[in-house]
Amino acid sequence: xxxxxxxxxxxxxxxxxxxxxxxxxxxxxxxxxxxxxxxxxxxxxxxxxxxxxxxxxxxxxxxxxxxxxxxxxxxxxxxxxxxxxxxxxxxxxxxxxxxxxxxxxxxxxxxxxxxxxxxxxxxxxxxxxxxxxxxxxxxxxxxxxxxxxxxxxxxxxxxxxxxxxxxxxxxxxxxxxxxxxxxxxxxxxxxxxxxxxxxxxxxxxxxxxxxxxxxxxxxxxxxxxxxxxxxxxx
Numbered sequence: 069x070x071x072x073x074x075x076x077x078x079x080x081x082x083x084x085x086x087x088x089x090x091x092x093x094x095x096x097x098x099x100x101x102x103x104x105x106x107x108x109x110x111x112x113x114x115x116x117x118x119x120x121x122x123x124x125x126x127x128x129x130x131x132x133x134x135x136x137x138x139x140x141x142x143x144x145x146x147x148x149x150x151x152x153x154x155x156x157x158x159x160x161x162x163x164x165x166x167x168x169x170x171x172x173x174x175x176x177x178x179x180x181x182x183x184x185x186x187x188x189x190x191x192x193x194x195x196x197x198x199x200x201x202x203x204x205x206x207x208x209x210x211x212x213x214x215x216x217x218x219x220x221x222x223x224x225x226x227x228x229x230x231x232x233x234x235x236x237x238x239x240x241x242x243x244x245x246x247x248x249x250x251x252x253x254x255x256x257x258x259x260x261x262x263x264x265x266x267x268x269x270x271x272x273x274x275x276x277x278x279x280x281x282x283x284x285x286x287x288x289x290x291x292x293x294x295x296x297x298x299x300x301x302x
Contacts, residue, residue: 088122088187090243091253093287098186099128101285102216105294106182109214112136116180116208118171118201119188121147123154129184130155130162141167141174172204179210187290189219190263198264199272206276211298215278218285218292221266224257236288266291 089095106112106129113136117125120140129136142148145168155162167174183205192198205215222229237250245253257263266283270293273281278295285292 087245090245091240092187092290093239093243094285097287098218098285098290098292099124101292102184102294103128103132105216105284106132106214109182111181111210111212114178114180114182115139116183116205117141118183118185118205120166121151123151125184125186126151126155126162126164127158130158130160134160134162136163138162138164139167139174139180140164141169141171143168143170171201174204174208176208179213180208181210181213183209183213183215185215185217186292187218187220189217189269190221190261193262195264195268195272198269199276202272203276206278206297209297213297215273215295215297216292217269217273217295218290219269220261220263220289221269221291222263222289223265224263232289239288263289269293 092098112133115129115133115136115138117129117138117140119142120126121142121144126138126140129138140148140151142151148166148168152166155164185201185205189198189201192201209215222232226232233254237254240250240253241247253261269291270281273293273295277297279298280296281293282295283291283293
């Protein structure tokens with residue numbers, strides 16, 4: 069039987085922290101720059117992390133904001149285990165509520181100051197599903213709350229797609245990814261990986277209530293954005 073291209077409940081995901089850095093050039097910068105930008109915002113006590121498995125957001129934000137309250141949401145038990153394993157070796161204790169469920173089923177009583185959604189959106193197949201998740205995030209944030217989001221964004225019908233993939237392949241192989249792993253990644257497009265154009269992502273963010281949207285990082289086909297909900301200009 070052919071192994072699924074993405075199975076977040078498989079034990080092999082415990083190699084995630086190494087492999088993701090080989091695949092995404094400048095991976096840590098997505099999170100380090102997020103923290104730098106976040107210091108510009110006055111309120112960051114309650115933080116929602118969508119797709120918290122792996123733990124990178126918790127590690128990076130926890131170091132900078134150790135007194136914050138984190139709600140870590142992921143549908144994969146194995147990925148949440150990986151995140152908890154990373155957090156448990158820290159020399160300090162973070163205030164984390166672990167939530168193993170779909171974000172859309174999350175009951176939000178107190179709105180969040182900050183939300184993160186890194187490298188999740190492109191695994192959702194339909195644009196309507198993507199919009200529903202972004203809508204849920206927006207509804208979970210206070211006015212002037214901030215979202216940090218990154219995802220693979222591309223036009224799969226573009227004449228430049230083959231060049232984008234060729235250049236990304238070159239970087240991955242240089243970073244130690246084997247050719248057969250690259251081929252599996254490339255074959256995942258339109259199967260388990262469903263990117264949309266950056267322009268469409270920005271449009272969806274605007275439609276669900278984000279009024280200020282600024283790209284802050286790009287690497288190959290991945291964009292990272294900061295978006296502010298219904299910002300008041302006073």
